[in-house]
Amino acid sequence: MTVSFPYRYQYTKIMPECSRVSLEHCMRYERRTLLKGSTLAGASVLGLPATVASRRAAADAENRVAGTVSYFGEPVEDAVVSLEGVDETTDEDGRYKVATDADEARLAVEAPGYAEWSREIDFADDEAVTVNASLGRAWGDETGELRVYATEPEGGSGIPCRITAYGDEVYQADAPEGGIPDSGSWDRGLRVSEGWWEVRITDAAGYDDGYDEVYVEAGETELAWAKLEEGDATIPATGRVFGRVVDEQTQPVENATVRIAGEQVPVDDDGTFDVDREHGQHAVEAEAPGYRPLRGGVLVRFGRETELIVPLESE
Template structure:
């Protein structure tokens, strides 16, 4: 599944994370006839649509396309909505539906990796192909691996006899340190026992993809108002919170534990996922500490 590197790594839409839950559920006016209920929405990961996800609603199924959208119908007043996709954790939720109602459900999936392994090969060339170009390669999944590729390929059967041995799942490939070319990006799914090639096509230029990602957001109460005197720690490090509740920090790629606290509120603990070259928007909601 190809993605445009420039929009993927610079777009502002790869966000929408909240520690109160990553799934938005709402209602809309129905167009169904005869008391039929309908559930419609999207399946995404980090703001990107998830294609070929299987969405089921009490025995009825739909498969998402490139836009990640689905739509299902049922006669039941309450139904179990389930979502599955290769390389992602399964998701489910029970949905209440009124007569002649359409409920909108936008589902965010988290990636997962299996204990089985496959091989990830990497080639770096100019756009359209040609000779491979010397570079540095970093791959990101459930682990992070990196290597110099003096011949522009892993394996090259000179310095490297095989590709990266990685867990089955989605892997992101970042190619850097190529004089005269932008940094490159590719994303591939590696199946257990199989070899998958990440062909990274490099454009002329000097743009870089940073190894870190940014977390930006606000600490608010249940009325969406800034929490005075809130403190925030991500990955054990204190993060400055402005009087209006705003904060931002550059962090290493990966999952980081988060703790937010304030007098008169219950502490909020969770995790935040940071991806290199992108920004995660995070709303941390604190609840009143009722004693």
């Protein structure tokens, strides 16, 4: 639907049609677009608790927990990690360490712009446990202002383009002067929910597509600045979901059916699948003869690939 603003251009507000179901995931950048880089290790696991990656005997009497906090494979810095009243913050690599004398404890993670994450841990005597937390994003009820500009890397005049802003909703606008606001927009940007916003710049003649990501605080104004290089590289509006359906022994499941956002995706005999989907959170359903049906969700980001491992249990 089209939402009218007191500007001389219109914004198209795209409501995501998906369920908000948490899911651990990893990400690797799309090789053939601007959003490219090295592969990040890991795998998504649908419907399973956080992986206890390793255990080792501790030298003292405390039960210790260490690991990383990330979003889509990217470390989350300054997240607060709590364990039975003890709080620590993650470093720039998303790493943390906490300890407790309790035999059972709740590990919780909080960070601005992300949904709270928690896990119950049962310790053996003098045990050290590694738990990696993969966060999902969340947006607040209050709003702030998002301004967007597209220029050459050193700055200068705005470059005419199309702007798409992704958060709890999606906004699109043509920006003939290369930004929001412009000379006809009453010096106001987009009114958006508090939280993280990704901005994708397209249709800038003679320039690569652009990207920026900013956190908008309630009642504050934040600038997303896309620095465009000359070229014709593009950032697609969709992301790719690839993965496989496996059993309890991680062996491929034959004759599996997988639906993402209500649409069935082709699954090969070896349980693998590969499909493009729009940016956003999508419901996932999987089933196979002799196995219990499974429901969960997957987060898709434009220009990226998400690996999704779907584990089915025998009936």
